[in-house]
Amino acid sequence: MIVDHKFFQHLQFLVIVLLLSWRTTFEHSTGMKDGIRCIEKEREALLKFKDELIDEYGRLSSWGNEKYKDCCKWSGVSCDNQTNHIVGLDLRSPRNNEESPRNNGDESIAPLRGKIGIWLLEIHHLKMLDLSFNDFNHIRIPQFIGSLGRLQYLDLFGSNFIGEIPHHLGNLSELIFLRLGSFNDGSLTSTNLDWLSRLHSLSDLHMVSVNLTMATDWFQTITKLNQLKSLFLPSCNLPMVLPSSPFNTSNSLLAFVVWENEFSSSWIFPLVFNLSSSLIFLDLSSNKLHGEIPISLGNMSTLTSLYLSDNQLTGKVPCPALSSSLIDLDLSRNMFNGTITQCIGSLSKLESLYLGSNNFEDVIAESHFFNLSQLKYLDLSFSPSISFNISLGWNPPFQLTSVDLSGCKVGSHFPAWLRTQTTLEILDISNAEISGTFSDFFGEQSPKLSRLNVSHNNFQGVLADLSSKFSTFNYIDLSFNHFNGSLPILPHNGTVLDLSNNEFSGSITNLCNKTSGYWDFLDLSNNLLSGQLSNCFANQPNLKYLNLAHNNFSGKIPSLNIHASLHLQNNSFTGEIPTLLRSCTSLTFIDLSLNKLTGKIPIWVGDTWTKLVFLSLKSNEFFGSIPSNLCHLAHLQVLDFSLNKISGGIPKCLNNLTAMIQVDSKFDGAFHLRYHGGFEGACVTWKGKKAEYIKTLKFLKLIDLSSNNLVGDIPTEITSLIMLVGLNLSRNNLSGSLPTNIGRLRSLDFLDFSRNHFFGDIPTGVSQLDQLGVLDLSYNNLSGKIPQSIHLQTFNDTVFEGNPGLCGLPLTKVCPGDESAQVPKNSDNVHGMKDPKEQEDQLIDVGFYISMAVGFVFGFWGVCGTLVLNNPWRIAFFKLLNNIMDWLYVKIAISKARHA
């Protein structure tokens, strides 16, 4: 799936409106010319205003600096070049990295914080105020902003304001541009929009993720804004309302953008038709539109961009409803069916055509495209009933920039016509049942490709030198094919490289032998690669994710600089955990399991890897004791030291692992979300079967210390970890009695204390663990009567075997004095055993899909670190937006301002 382009489309428009209409005006009137002296009173007001702000990043250091007496020269300040009054304050937070979206932070790089001082009111001539992308830490929008009576441009977007929007903003009668809201949840609200109706000059109204659930007057209000050109109300929970009386159309609205609301088609289309007869941009995507598109849509002859994706629209492609002016058409993610009629081929202005994820059934032929000479973006993805019948020598009328045919029947070999496309930047033919070789595709291409996804096909053969085929910002996914031979020579720099699940063999020197390689995400897992890594990744400053799992690498773990996720499991690495890994302080995920690593678990782990969520050292040769510093890992959710030679006791401080106490967790796998439009998922072997934890990793909380040489007793502190789902201490030399308050671990699904030397009674608390799916207490010295509960008796008696002193159900050994109470074992099912189906459902409720294959499996989980790509693009959109915005500000300069 190609989603990036869509972000650009939405944003391009937003940014064009924003930039072209206003910002330039104020850049012209800056006081950078000599001779301007700012007005003393305004200068003082600015300094007092600055005093109340917290400027951690020194963005306002020019303010009040001796060198700049003239406040018109202070950063962000513009003055009128005739009256010398301050007219503009542009305090928008600079964005991370202006050239590319390849940066870490989701937040502004240098936000201003603190208070917005009332001193602003002294600047009577202020026309432009931009405080966007700062962090005002959940304060309300100050009412006094409504008294800046000359404001024409006000931008408070993305700056962490909450609460009701003050109706005082309705006093800004000269306002032309207004932008409020944020990319995340709607923490700004407005219960009615009556205040807006006083803004008679308003041309651009952008409210993103503002909760307008109660604003039933929203439509009535916009009919009163006669100057309105662009209306953006995405993710605003707009209520469905029908205007009570006929309304005058403003006739000037050009863009109506209301994605992610609750609209259904029966009423929104006529409303839009009446609102404006000159609309050029209509975005109703991600609503609940159903039924067919009304034919009258075809009367909107000015419409150039129509976005209806992600609804439940039905019927055939609505040819009469498609105006011949259309440039962008997005009908993807609906329930359209039938054939893709050839009328599409006559929309001669079409540049982008998105039809993916519908129920179309068609054989695509040359005639579908006969007049599409302008086409640049084509998406037919996830249409399993679409196949291609295109002659070998076809020379298409277009030169595409982006093609997404993933999940279509493209044909058994690489489509020959794609070779004629010499300007391709994005190509996705993943999961398209293609086999054969792939290399010759690159024959004619100009090196512009930035995104290539051919994963999940049957491509085979050796790959040639790819180093000159890609642009610098690139994404290469060749995973799940049968490519073999040694790794191809790859581009020096890139973002995502996924070569996993192929048959590549040999060493990875091709990848290491780069002095200027900059990758963010490298996945080489599940291949036949081998050899030592020496200092392979030492020069990779951006690496966030490295997955070399399931290969045959050997030698020591090299010095690495990984920012998020490191997966080295199932190789033959030897030696100790290198001290140099200490510098990777932002690691969240480390899997070193199934290697031949040795040494003690370094004490510094707990003090430097403080963001760790997942730590597995399973199945190595680590020895020594568990350092108590590990308890500092407050975010840790999965701790697996099983199958080592670890000795000593279990640290008492485990109750400091607070993530195992909290219901939720902060971990959202943001990095993968960014690149894959899906949450990070881990592939977990649960009770011997692989199960995928999709977006629910936050519920996965496990401690596995099994198969070591641990001694001593179980610290009662462990029973504080109330959100633990799995606890495995089996196959050690632990002794003492079982913690009496074990019943507190109510979330436990897996509990294994088998093959130790525990003695005494089984605490009655065990019978309170009603989520328990697997229990094993066998081969200890437990004695006395097994606590009687309906749930406990459903377990197989092997769970208790090897404890000669135990008696009572489900064992056949009757406790002294209980002889007469013995119930025949066969009746268990009748009143005891949970219906397996019901139990499974419960587990799904807490976020798991686990196989119900009950039975003890040695070492009950392991992670294979696969990524799960199942997330609506809109979520990714919000995450990505901050970064993409940056990029767009640069890209915009070269983009066509077709909507101007």
Ligand SMILES: *[C@@H]1O[C@H](CO)[C@@H](O)[C@H](O)[C@H]1NC(C)=O
């Ligand atoms: C003030 O700025 C405007 C807009 O750029 C320009 O046209 C005008 O010539 C300037 N006036 C002076 C006195 O510099």
Ligand SMILES: *[C@@H]1O[C@H](CO)[C@@H](O)[C@H](O)[C@H]1NC(C)=O
């Ligand atoms: C501004 O608006 C508020 C609320 O809408 C109102 O109470 C106030 O009188 C208006 N005028 C000024 C000058 O603030």
Ligand SMILES: *[C@@H]1O[C@H](CO)[C@@H](O)[C@H](O)[C@H]1NC(C)=O
């Ligand atoms: C929006 O506001 C309504 C009413 O105040 C509230 O019930 C609802 O939960 C809010 N929605 C969100 C997403 O905050």
Ligand SMILES: *[C@@H]1O[C@H](CO)[C@@H](O)[C@H](O)[C@H]1NC(C)=O
């Ligand atoms: C398209 O879907 C509709 C129901 O939405 C159905 O009645 C119709 O038969 C379908 N047409 C085709 C060609 O599958």
Ligand SMILES: *[C@@H]1O[C@H](CO)[C@@H](O)[C@H](O)[C@H]1NC(C)=O
């Ligand atoms: C790779 O990126 C780095 C840093 O952005 C740059 O200095 C270097 O020139 C790039 N190398 C190539 C081959 O593009």
Ligand SMILES: *[C@@H]1O[C@H](CO)[C@@H](O)[C@H](O)[C@H]1NC(C)=O
């Ligand atoms: C690195 O690559 C160059 C040319 O591609 C080659 O000559 C050199 O031997 C390689 N070095 C290593 C250590 O593989």
Ligand SMILES: *[C@@H]1O[C@H](CO)[C@@H](O)[C@H](O)[C@H]1NC(C)=O
């Ligand atoms: C555990 O947490 C407590 C309270 O936060 C603290 O005093 C103690 O030092 C911590 N112990 C360890 C070993 O981290």
Ligand SMILES: *[C@@H]1O[C@H](CO)[C@@H](O)[C@H](O)[C@H]1NC(C)=O
């Ligand atoms: C208990 O488990 C053993 C071994 O898995 C199996 O052979 C036996 O049939 C099970 N007994 C019951 C009653 O389920």
